[in-house]
Amino acid sequence: MFKIFIVEDDAKLVSLLKDFLTKYEYEAYSVNDFVTVLEQFEQFEPHLVLLDVNLPKYDGYYWCRQFRKTSTCPILFVSARDAKMDQVMALENGADDYITKPFDYEIVLAKIKSHLRRAYGSFAINQSDWTLKVNGLVLDVERLELRLGEKKVELSHTEARILEELMNKAERVVTRERLLGKIWDDQMFVDDNTLNVYITRVRKKLAQHNIKDALQTVRGKGYQLKTNWGKEG
Known part of the structure; x- marks a missing residue:
């Protein structure tokens, strides 16, 4: 219960x-x-x-x-x-x-x-040892952690789901509609501004790993996760 x-x-x-x-x-x-x-x-x-x-x-x-x-x-x-x-x-x-x-x-x-x-429940991200890795950044969807080297940053369920989608499609544009569909299955009750707030929170979590400007807004389309952090030039 x-x-x-x-x-x-x-x-x-x-x-x-x-x-x-x-x-x-x-x-x-x-x-x-x-x-x-x-x-x-x-x-x-x-x-x-x-x-x-x-x-x-x-x-x-x-x-x-x-x-x-x-x-x-x-x-x-x-x-x-x-x-x-x-x-x-x-x-x-x-x-x-x-x-x-x-x-x-x-x-x-x-x-x-x-x-x-x-x-x-049926949509929970609780698969054992399920992780995503992009250029050294590790998303642990079971433990709700974002790791880079030895540093760990805790995530909420929603932040983890957003990062899961963005990291799965790194360097590609993920539409706002896809993110909303990934996060909420009752979209008719969701204020579109809610996604903006969560994107801001995800950017702050990335910034804790000194990953800045990687999550970019593609005007009129959605968002794109660039993966060139830690690279010179």
Whole structure:
């Protein structure tokens, strides 16, 4: 049974969400003390998190960063704040998706199922010892790591899927549509700006290996991973 961790201070909404999730055979746990959120998260060990932005003590962006220090589980923000910047901040802080209130429970369920499939189910990248290598750069899709020499950089599931596609087709253009199809199987609910945010995050992960300007935007088409890092001239 998949475990869903709910960080929301609206008691009525929490009750409705827990009833709905229980109906579909998920184990739902809601935070009861907003000072010890991280401790409850670590004790419950969820497969997925539903997280609000406006919370007592610290906001959802803060807690998302804390979760990401120890976990790569899918994190979905659920918030009444619908400005583009709120959604960008959520993704920049480590979230996988953003749902605005009021929401349709069936859409929430579809997104939960989609992210669980991607992380743990039929679409999960969990093949044993499955790695991709391009010019010394190693993507370990099982451990969610990007390695160059002895240095390791941790990835989210979504960042790993984007890099998987780009490294598989290194030096070739990968269309935005292909990346969206690779990452999300519920594209009708995806804001196109979401991909821009993830591309920025992938560039930052590459930059941690001192690989800069390798992931290029091909205007009107998509993205291309150049592989000439570390080469002189």
